[in-house]
Amino acid sequence: MKCRVCKAPAFIKLPAHNTAFCPQHFQEFFLRQVERTIKKYRMLPPGAKVAVALSGGKDSLVTALVLKLLGYQVWGFFIDLGIEENDFSAASRRAVEEFCSRENLPLEIFSLKEHFHKTISQLALREKKTCALCGVTKRHLMNEYALKIGAYALATGHTLDDMAASLLANLFRWDLHYLSKGLPHLPPEPGFARKIKPLALQGEREILAFAQLHEIKPVEAACPYAREAKFKRYKAALDMLEEKSPGIKRYFYEGYTRHAHRFREETARPPMMSCLVCGFPSVSPICTFCRTWREEEARQRMAKKEPECYNGHKSFEDEVEKCKDG
Numbered sequence: 001m002k003c004r005v006c007k008a009p010a011f012i013k014l015p016a017h018n019t020a021f022c023p024q025h026f027q028e029f030f031l032r033q034v035e036r037t038i039k040k041y042r043m044l045p046p047g048a049k050v051a052v053a054l055s056g057g058k059d060s061l062v063t064a065l066v067l068k069l070l071g072y073q074v075w076g077f078f079i080d081l082g083i084e085e086n087d088f089s090a091a092s093r094r095a096v097e098e099f100c101s102r103e104n105l106p107l108e109i110f111s112l113k114e115h116f117h118k119t120i121s122q123l124a125l126r127e128k129k130t131c132a133l134c135g136v137t138k139r140h141l142m143n144e145y146a147l148k149i150g151a152y153a154l155a156t157g158h159t160l161d162d163m164a165a166s167l168l169a170n171l172f173r174w175d176l177h178y179l180s181k182g183l184p185h186l187p188p189e190p191g192f193a194r195k196i197k198p199l200a201l202q203g204e205r206e207i208l209a210f211a212q213l214h215e216i217k218p219v220e221a222a223c224p225y226a227r228e229a230k231f232k233r234y235k236a237a238l239d240m241l242e243e244k245s246p247g248i249k250r251y252f253y254e255g256y257t258r259h260a261h262r263f264r265e266e267t268a269r270p271p272m273m274s275c276l277v278c279g280f281p282s283v284s285p286i287c288t289f290c291r292t293w294r295e296e297e298a299r300q301r302m303a304k305k306e307p308e309c310y311n312g313h314k315s316f317e318d319e320v321e322k323c324k325d326g
């Protein structure tokens with residue numbers, strides 16, 4: 001196949017777009033596509049300051065590079081979770097550090113071990129829901145960082161494959177709350193930074209090709225507590241459909257973004273209060289993040305807050321067990 005623009009030998013074939021490109025024209029195409037997504041969902045004004053959450057994987061590194069090339073001020077943020085198995089956290093940290101130093105991007109590293117003298121690996125020894133608690137931890141810290149630096153938005157590296165798979169999973173469960181929150185742009189709310197996913201309409205193959213073109217070296221190790229096999233099954237099902245009908249993933253997810261407001265009207269949010277420890281919005285007196293990482297402080301705050309607990313739970317231990325706010 002030949003490049004659609006210059007007829008040179010193709011470097012990548014894109015069945016979903018029914019086209020093929022040489023390296024230079026693919027680079028232009030890819031940047032234009034992401035720029036369109038940013039405009040379409042009104043994610044960022046020109047030149048805005050953006051906090052980019054970097055995991056060391058190719059998706060978040062590509063997100064940062066594309067935003068930089070499009071003229072935004074990128075501020076990198078990495079959370080060192082202290083996962084020692086597979087050398088996962090150390091290797092991820094090296095990948096992020098090397099990338100930011102090569103691209104001359106500011107980078108802040110938050111180490112759980114340094115701040116809380118605990119790591120995800122230690123948490124995993126006593127908690128079954130490691131992945132869920134890790135998710136809560138990352139969301140809390142990313143949000144805090146974006147607000148702290150006064151970024152216009154917090155960007156993550158979620159891709160079309162991620163967005164379409166979680167949409168499918170949420171549809172199967174008819175989880176109306178999550179169905180209202182699957183948009184690539186979530187505007188700011190009190191205590192919450194604006195959240196954007198600039199690669200929400202870009203597929204895996206394109207992202208991989210862009211990473212190769214720019215010699216991005218992502219971390220190769222995988223998290224030992226990897227996401228449930230269920231999520232991978234939804235991805236595999238969508239891959240199978242995409243092979244038969246190129247473009248179907250994008251059609252599915254883009255269509256959802258036009259109808260997502262219908263779910264929003266259906267779902268009432270649980271009443272929000274301020275966490276007694278960190279002050280961020282929470283559905284229980286102490287947020288899950290503080291219950292997990294600031295146990296002692298949380299215990300002391302709860303002891304002072306007697307007697308009533310809004311849920312009728314009697315003690316802090318009850319809170320930890322029953323007040324899961326996810």
Ligand code: AMP
Binds near residue numbers: 054055138158
């Ligand atoms: P995941 O939930 O692991 O698929 O990650 C989704 C997005 O969250 C990534 O694309 C990153 O933007 C961000 N992220 C994940 N892990 C980290 C981390 N350790 N530090 C900073 N950002 C992260």
Ligand code: FES
Binds near residue numbers: 081224226227
């Ligand atoms: Fe958090 Fe795997 S990265 S549990």
Ligand code: ZN
Binds near residue numbers: 004007021023
């Ligand atoms: Zn070309």
Ligand code: ZN
Binds near residue numbers: 276289
């Ligand atoms: Zn808190």
